Amino acid sequence: MTRTHRHTQPDRDEGHAEILDLDAEVLAEHTASITAWLPLTREPRQIVDLGCGTGAGAFALLERFPEAHVTAVDTSAGHLQLLRERACARGVEGRVRTVQADLDTDHWPDLGSPDLVWASASMHHMANPDGALRNVRELLAPGGLFAVVELAGFPRFLPAHAPENRPGLEERAHAATDGFHAEHVPHRGADWGPMLTAAGFTVEDHRTITVDIEGGRGEAIGRYAYGSLRRIRGVAAPALSPEDLAALDELLDLGSPNSILRREDLAVRTKRTVWAARRSHAGGAGRGS
Template sequence: MTHASPRPAHDHQHETDSAAQAEILDLDAEVLAEHTASITASLPLKSTPRHIVDLGCGTGAGTFALLARFSEAEVTAVDSSADHLRRLREKAGASGVGDRVRTVQADLDAAWPDLGAPDLVWASASMHHLADPARTLRKVHELLAPGGLFAVVELAGFPRFLPEGGPAERPGLEERVHAASGRHHAAHMPHRGADWGPELTDAGFTVEEARTIDVNLDGSRHEAVGRYALHSLQRMRGTVAQTLPAEDLTALDRLLAPDGPHSVLRRADLVVRTERTVWAARRA
């Protein structure tokens, strides 16, 4: 009898990380679906796009919002993660729109694939991950059809979920977690929180719109908010565990214990508070 070789530990860790990230992306798409739909509805388009490119598509939050908004459009969904693209294809097939989606696996900091000449390029929560975003902006400018629109959407980090100053048993914990996470990301993602307006102008675009949208959702209105909070805070814990005081880490772990009395899954006072900034830029 032959036995399969054990999978390398780093491969297993990659799969675990990818699955955790995909879960957050799916929950983000579900909880913020109305806000995403409102952004697609308000884009300053001059005509209905037929070919759309979603750069850094993840598991498809933007892709499916765009397909729903523009019923005749086809979307080319681009991401570096094969796992995310597989998940996106599965959802597209289950939703009956598989024939309107093409997935392309690509590292946008490396050689670019042939993406045609789209009428609209959408990049949501993806630009800050790039090592050389200025290069990507120039590439998008070259890619777009004349008069085409580039929509850049950025979320202000992970949302806040607890009441202001919460939780009561460890006041200010969530703000301290976000502060520690912010310091980590400032070192590892220097473009996070950037103002993309000047960068778009430098790349040759005309910025027609730049606006910030406040998101403030009552968690009791949406069943998925508890799970969204749990997975988001779990991911943040992995980033900040080495820098938080022991008392804060203990309090955070109480929130993250799914069956514990303090679990975010049991709280009736959750909210989703964040900001989204949208830049709409046109190729002249």
């Protein structure tokens, strides 16, 4: 889950970076399947990753396209520093350029003329997504591809009957965050097809991938569930009943025998949708309009 808007406090960056890393680890196969699916007419040499976070998409793209260079853009200096360190560790630092920028501004930095623009779980964080889409349209090289990848909100981890003392707790916790997300990230879960068309793109293809990963495949899923539910608790707590809040806190208590890290029935269930679009030959507003 990458994001572009304003989270500059170091502690929040650190916590968010951990979730991004776990998301990247757990969903690596699905990300690779998306990069392999992209309807490209030629192998891209210049790629821009908008809202790159700590680099999950950037490194997947570098692996998929061994001749490509990636310009990784994010508002977080901490995330970009981690990305640079990981690029060095992987031996690909010569193929990565990082740019710290707030993409909600009218004037974007020079990002070149990429063959592929990748935006994974970042567009829904834009305060003005229509303006950002128009900027991407002007940015793309002729014939270039724009890939928008979005998750259907936070994944679900627990079975419906869990926890045993408060069945359905996870869904109620998610429901308790609906008002917050409607106000702060109103485009989460949106259909980007019509918005891409309105911004001057032709959507060539789109697909929805169902993610259902059993927890037994790795302990990272437990840490991913813990980190995600802890973030949800921070938003949901005021709207939860005392009984639900107590049950959630028990799941998040790493010293409890009922801790989520001790459960053997975890899974990652969500959906990922990707839209692949090119500039339309007719119409479309220009940058800054």
